[in-house]
Amino acid sequence: MRKLLFFLLIPSFSFSQPMNNVESSLKTVDVYSREINTIYTSGIHFEAPNWHPNENYFLVNSNGRLYTIPSSGGEMKLLNTAFADECNNDHGISADGKWIAISHNNKFDNTQKVQWKKSAVYVLPISGGEPRMVTPNSPSFWHGWSPDGKTLAYCAERNGNFDIYTISVNGGKETQLTFTDGLDDGPDFSHNGKYIYFNSFRSGSMQIWRMKTDGSNQEQLTNDSFSNWFAHPSPDGKWIVFISYLDDQGDAHPFGKNVKLRLMSLSDQSISDLTPVFFGGQGTLNVPSWSADSRKVAFVNYRLTE
Numbered sequence: 001m002r003k004l005l006f007f008l009l010i011p012s013f014s015f016s017q018p019m020n021n022v023e024s025s026l027k028t029v030d031v032y033s034r035e036i037n038t039i040y041t042s043g044i045h046f047e048a049p050n051w052h053p054n055e056n057y058f059l060v061n062s063n064g065r066l067y068t069i070p071s072s073g074g075e076m077k078l079l080n081t082a083f084a085d086e087c088n089n090d091h092g093i094s095a096d097g098k099w100i101a102i103s104h105n106n107k108f109d110n111t112q113k114v115q116w117k118k119s120a121v122y123v124l125p126i127s128g129g130e131p132r133m134v135t136p137n138s139p140s141f142w143h144g145w146s147p148d149g150k151t152l153a154y155c156a157e158r159n160g161n162f163d164i165y166t167i168s169v170n171g172g173k174e175t176q177l178t179f180t181d182g183l184d185d186g187p188d189f190s191h192n193g194k195y196i197y198f199n200s201f202r203s204g205s206m207q208i209w210r211m212k213t214d215g216s217n218q219e220q221l222t223n224d225s226f227s228n229w230f231a232h233p234s235p236d237g238k239w240i241v242f243i244s245y246l247d248d249q250g251d252a253h254p255f256g257k258n259v260k261l262r263l264m265s266l267s268d269q270s271i272s273d274l275t276p277v278f279f280g281g282q283g284t285l286n287v288p289s290w291s292a293d294s295r296k297v298a299f300v301n302y303r304l305t306e
Contacts, residue, residue, distance in 0.1 A: 019045040020045075021304055021305050021306040022043075022045045022302050022303070022304060022305065023041060023042070023043055023302065023303040023304075023305050024041070024042055024043075024044065024045055024046045024047075024283075024300055024301075024302055025038055025040070025041040025300065025301050025302070025303070026038070026039045026040045026041075026046075026049055026058060026060070026069060026298065026299075026300055027039060027298070027299055027300070027301060028291075028296045028297065028298050028299075029261065029274055029275055029296060029297050029299070030295060030296050031234075031239065031263065031274070031294070031295060031296065031297065032295070034274065034275075036275065039058070039069065039071065039073055039298075040069050040073055040074070040076070042076065043305065044062055044063075044076070045062060045063075045283075045302075046060045046061065046062035046067065046076070046283075046300065047060060047061050047062070047089040047282070047283030047284075047286065047300060048060060048061055048089035048090070048091065048283055048285075048286040048287045048289075048300070049069075049287075049289050049298040049299065049300060050091065050092050050093050050287055050288060050289060050298075051071070051289055051290060051291050051292070051296075051298050052093055052097055052126075053093065053095065053096070053097040053292045054097060054292070055071055055291055055292055055293075056070070056071055057069060057070050057071055058071060058289075058298060059079070059091065059093060059100065060076070060300075061087050061088065061089050061091060062076070064085050064086045064087055065078060065079070065081065065085055065087060066078075066079040066081055066087055066091065066100070066102070067079060079128045080128030080129060081102065081104075081124060081128060081129075081131060082124075082128075082129065082130045082131060083107075083130075083131070084102060084104040084122065084124075084131050086104055086105040086107075087102050087103065087104045088103050088104070088105075088116075088119060088141070089282075089283055089286045089287070090102075090103040090119075090141040090142045090143060090154075090286060090287060091103065091142065091287060092142065092143070092144070092145060092287050092288050093126065093145075093288075094126075094145045094149045095145060095147050095148075095149060096149055097126060098125065098126050098149075099123050099124070099125060099126060099149070099169075100123065100124055100125075100126055101121060101122070101123050101134075101142045101145065101152055102121070102122050102123075102124065102131060102142065103119050103120070103121055103122075103140070103141045103142045103154075104119065104120065104122055104131065105118040105119055105120075106118045106119070106120040106133070106138060109138050111138065112138055112139065116139065117138060117139040117157070118138050118139065119138055119139045119140060119141055120133055120134075120135050120136075120137075120138050120139075120140050121133075121134045121135040121140050121141075121142045121152060121154055121167075122134060123152075123169060133171070134152060134167060134168075134169060134170075134171050135154065135156070135167060135171070135174065136171070137156065137158070137174065138156075139156060139157050140154050140155075140156040140165070141154055141155045141156070141185075142154045143155060143185075143186050143187045143188055143287065144187050144188040144189045144196065144288070145189065146189050146193050146213075147189060147191060147192065147193045148193065149169065150168065150169055151166050151167070151168060151169065151189075151213075152166065152167055152168075152169055153165070153166050153187035153188065153189060153196055154166075154167070154187065155184070155185045155186065155187065156174070158176070161181065161182075162183045162184060162185060163176055163177070163178040163179065163180075163184050164176075164177045164178045164184045164185070164187045164196070164198055165177060166187075166196075166213070175215075176215075177196070177211065177214075177215035178198075178200070178211075178215065178218070180200070180202040181202070182200065182201040182202045182251065183200065183201045183206075183251050184198055184199075184200045184201075184202070184209075185198065185199055185200075185229075186198050186199045186229060186230040186231065186286075188230075188231060188232050188233060188288055189213070189233070190210075190233045190237065191233055191234070191235050191236065191237040192237060193213060194212065194213065195210045195211065195212060195213065195233075196210065196211055196212075196213055197209070197210045197221075197231040197232070197233055197240055198210070198211070198231065199228060199229045199230060199231065199242075200220075201250075201251040203220060203223075205225075205227065205248065206227040206228055206229060206249070206250075206251060207220055207221070207222045207223060207224075207228050208220075208221045208222040208228050208231045208240070208242055208264075209221060210231075221240075221264065221269060222242075222264075222271070225248065226244035226245060226246065226248075226262075227244065227245035227247075227248055227249040227250075227252075227253075228242050228243070228244050228245075228262075229242060229243050229244075229245075229253055229285075230242055230243055230285050230286055230287075231264075232285070232287075232288045232289065232290060232297075233266075234290050234294040235290055235292060235293075235294045236293075236294040237266065238265065238266060238267070238294065239263055239264065239265060239266060239294070240263070240264045240266065241261055241262070241263055241264075241274060241285070241290070241297050242261070242262055242264070242285070243259055243260075243261055243262075243280070243281075243284055243285040243299075244259060244260055244261075244262050245257055245258070245259050245281065246258045246259065246260070246277060253281065253282055254281050254282060255280075255281045255282035255283060255302075256279065256281055256302070256304070257279075257280070257281040258277050258278075258279065259277070259278065259279075259280045259281055259284060260273055260274070260275050260276065260277045260278065261273075261274040261275045261285065261297065261299060262274055274297065275299075278301040279301060279302050279303060279304075280299070280300065280301045280302055283300055283302070284299050284300050284301065284302075285297075285299050285300075
């Protein structure tokens with residue numbers, strides 16, 4: 001479990017351990033043609049693209065800060081997040097395009113001795129500004145906005161186990177949705193707010209699951225030899241995309257492995273490869289990255305330069 005936490009929930013290489021020997025490429029893949037386009041490549045290590053609903057730019061994190069990248073290509077531009085300079089790669093944009101949720105180390109948290117366990121969820125305006133804390137308890141790692149923008153879903157450790165929780169965007173009492181032993185992570189809402197998709201190790205391998213938004217009717221959707229992480233439903237409700245490690249990683253989500261993106265049709269739960277195999281993992285597809293028209297998915301692949 002501790003190995004898992006180092007790779008998955010520590011903001012790995014995001015601000016505490018930036019990598020200087022990695023080339024990062026922001027790419028998009030077309031769901032229907034499978035055509036892959038490179039939007040931006042840099043020697044700076046960046047992660048976790050969100051595609052703004054107007055499709056004009058992407059949001060990524062690098063070395064604890066958030067940046068925007070134009071969808072037509074162009075340089076990364078620093079986004080003002082005020083005091084939040086220790087952001088990890090769990091961030092995302094509300095469906096109306098007006099707000100950003102971030103996961104950031106609460107520097108005033110005296111309940112946790114380990115730095116990454118200080119992570120809390122905040123929200124701030126899409127144009128940048130002062131973040132407002134939503135989750136008073138830590139560690140908490142954001143993963144999903146409800147379609148109406150009123151609820152946030154996140155992974156959190158409480159009482160020694162990582163489970164999935166929801167909370168009002170205005171804060172208040174959190175609601176625990178999963179209770180099984182082992183990691184439950186990566187919750188993301190369906191387009192209609194009926195389901196939450198997530199990945200879980202409860203079966204002994206990392207697989208994709210879903211449940212009703214009240215936590216009921218939890219069902220396993222994948223059952224194969226891959227380690228499957230971070231299921232993101234398309235805005236039109238037809239697909240989920242997720243990242244698959246070719247080799248079994250146990251309950252870890254490491255950087256620097258052979259992975260591919262796969263696509264599940266929600267009409268019949270058939271699965272197909274969306275990309276060929278590439279070098280990626282942590283940082284590739286942590287957060288929702290669909291285009292608003294459900295035509296494309298954004299992701300990051302990496303190349304070691306030394």
